[in-house]
Amino acid sequence: MQLPTKLTLLALASSVFASPALQARSETGIAYYGFENSTMTACGIYSNDTDFIVGLSTDYVNWENRDNCFKNVTVSLTDDPSTSVEVTVTDACKDCGDSANVYLSVAAFEALGVLSVGKLNVTWAFVDGSN
Ligand SMILES: *[C@@H]1O[C@H](CO)[C@@H](O)[C@H](O)[C@H]1NC(C)=O
Ligand SMILES: *[C@@H]1O[C@H](CO)[C@@H](O)[C@H](O)[C@H]1NC(C)=O
Ligand SMILES: *[C@@H]1O[C@H](CO)[C@@H](O)[C@H](O)[C@H]1NC(C)=O
Ligand SMILES: *[C@@H]1O[C@H](CO)[C@@H](O)[C@H](O)[C@H]1NC(C)=O
Numbered sequence: 001m002q003l004p005t006k007l008t009l010l011a012l013a014s015s016v017f018a019s020p021a022l023q024a025r026s027e028t029g030i031a032y033y034g035f036e037n038s039t040m041t042a043c044g045i046y047s048n049d050t051d052f053i054v055g056l057s058t059d060y061v062n063w064e065n066r067d068n069c070f071k072n073v074t075v076s077l078t079d080d081p082s083t084s085v086e087v088t089v090t091d092a093c094k095d096c097g098d099s100a101n102v103y104l105s106v107a108a109f110e111a112l113g114v115l116s117v118g119k120l121n122v123t124w125a126f127v128d129g130s131n
Contacts, residue, residue: 026125028078029100032093032118033109042092043069049106054124055091059099062092072127075102077112077120085111086127 034055037048042061047053054075055061060068068089076084085108093103102124106115113120 025131026123027100028121028123029098029102030096031075031109031112031120031122031124032096032101032103033106033115034093034103035106041090042066043090045090047090047105051090051105052085052087052108052111053090053105054087054108055093055096055103056089057096057099057101058092058094060092061089068126068130071130073102073124074127075104075108075112075122075124078123079121081123083112 035049037046040046041053041055042063043066054073056068056073071089072086073089074084074086076082085104087104087108091103093101096103102122104112109115109120112122
């Protein structure tokens with residue numbers, strides 16, 4: 001699939017998601033998965049592979065800015081938006097590269113695909129509509 005322009009993505013997002021809350025800005029990037037059950041997350045909690053959590057780039061969560069902690073985010077497959085999972089922001093992802101990229105817990109990743117693929121193209125947005 002050819003990479004659509006940002007404008008096309010926004011148009012797609014608002015047509016696919018009828019709910020007003022999800023007409024908020026969305027990001028399209030790569031979802032990785034990680035194991036976060038032994039170190040404290042950037043939001044100050046411990047989590048495990050079975051929790052439905054997400055780590056966002058340090059543009060969204062960092063030691064100085066925890067405003068996005070514990071907000072919920074909907075993460076969908078970019079090519080199949082009906083496959084989605086709702087996850088809670090509990091961490092920063094220092095190694096995610098692009099600010100649109102995220103990491104998911106094992107359980108959340110498995111709601112979208114099999115772990116063996118390693119990464120997925122996803123589109124995500126804050127459920128509360130924040131940017
Ligand atoms: C993910 O998106 C990139 C960039 O558009 C594309 O090159 C790649 O093939 C996609 N991967 C999958 C599994 O769809
Ligand atoms: C913690 O992560 C390790 C490494 O993947 C895994 O084997 C273990 O089951 C996890 N424990 C919990 C409680 O999720
Ligand atoms: C994972 O953590 C949640 C709370 O965050 C807890 O309810 C659950 O029992 C834990 N699961 C395991 C396997 O440790
Ligand atoms: C946020 O997402 C978590 C994980 O999916 C879910 O358990 C929780 O009910 C959601 N919170 C709200 C307010 O919808």
